[in-house]
Amino acid sequence: MTVEQAAPAPGRHAAAGLLSARGVTMRFGGLVAVNNVDYDVYEGEIVGLIGPNGAGKTTFFNCLTGMYKPTSGTVSFRGRPLRPRPQAVTKAGVARTFQNIRLFANMTALENVMVGRYCRTTTGPISAILHGPKYRREERETRERALELLRFVGLERSADHLARNLPYGDQRRLEIARALATDPGLLLLDEPTAGMNPQETRGAMELIFRIREQGLAVVVIEHDMRFIFNLCDRVTCLVRGEKLCEGTPESVQSNPRVIEAYIGTGPEAAEGA
Known part of the structure; x- marks a missing residue:
């Protein structure tokens, strides 16, 4: 699969790299849930991670946060390799929430x-x-x-x-x-607005903006495309465990291959959609 990547935002290369994943692959027997994904998060940005159901988004999150040990590939935070253990990842400065609420x-x-x-x-x-x-x-x-x-x-x-x-x-x-x-220096949110009404969703967006104002970077998995495209500085789309494209919200939401992945049409029909 060829990855389409938009030019980074002005000054992005000058920003300090926070989290870096290289060649992350996660296999479960003969099933490849995440396949050779490279991923970067920079200081102070909000990044969206989207994709159809079964695209491997949560599995990739689990690889980043030590819940899973990747079959291959590396994950580093602030230039240091992350040990694939949740406690070590948390102490390093990476925190997360879960798709299904896990409170006491x-x-x-x-x-x-x-x-x-x-x-x-x-x-x-x-x-x-x-x-x-x-x-x-x-x-x-x-x-x-x-x-x-x-x-x-x-x-x-x-x-x-x-x-x-x-x-x-x-x-x-x-x-x-x-x-x-x-x-944390980096907060990963797995579907933070799942099950919320529109008012609660707006409140969640405002909260994430305020978190970024505190100096944190945020990565968000979400199925609500309006929420993602209004929130994020950059969006990455995964399909069948591989990175399909990455770029600004405007470039990703208008990408025919992203539309095709979501609505299952051919490229010509996707362009019309």
């Missing part, structure tokens, strides 16, 4: 965010058991940071509510707050 249902919103923060604490087991000074200080700082993030995503008033009792859209925002608690 019987913990409060505040406690869920505090859990995300613990990867940045250094209290040893003895100090934690004895509630020593270092433990108390870090616990206080963790709580303060968690409350700050709940305010940031608009859930401050729900801090003491159980996660399972929150509305669906609030659960999505809570998962984002928990990911932000790990102090």
Whole structure:
């Protein structure tokens, strides 16, 4: 498959590279879910990852975040190879949310965010058991940071509510707050607006823009094309596990091969569509 790639945005080559994937391939027996994909994310940009169902988007996310060890290829973050272990990837500065919400249902919103923060604490087991000074200080700082993030995503008033009792859209925002608690440099969102109504979707877009204003880069998998093309600086399209094209939202959404991949027509009909 020939990859079409638009010219990068002005100054893109001058921007610092954040995440780099080279030749990432993921096989499950005889099935090739991701095939030789190169991928780059730069500081401070929002990148969309699109493709029809079964294109390999979530599998590729799992390769980037250590959920899967790629069959071949490399992934690096800020110039250093990422070990294919979720904990190592999180500590390196890459956080993610999931297509299916994964909250601790019987913990409060505040406690869920505090859990995300613990990867940045250094209290040893003895100090934690004895509630020593270092433990108390870090616990206080963790709580303060968690409350700050709940305010940031608009859930401050729900801090003491159980996660399972929150509305669906609030659960999505809570998962984002928990990911932000790990102090990432890169945030990967897997279908953050799935199941949301139009008002909630607009709120999610505004939140992602505010996250970028905090200095983070964001990668978004999403099936809502209007959301993706209004949100992203750059969009990559995967089809059958391979990169079909990459470029500005305008160039990707008008690409006949992308239209063909989504609606299943030939090139001539796709151009008409």
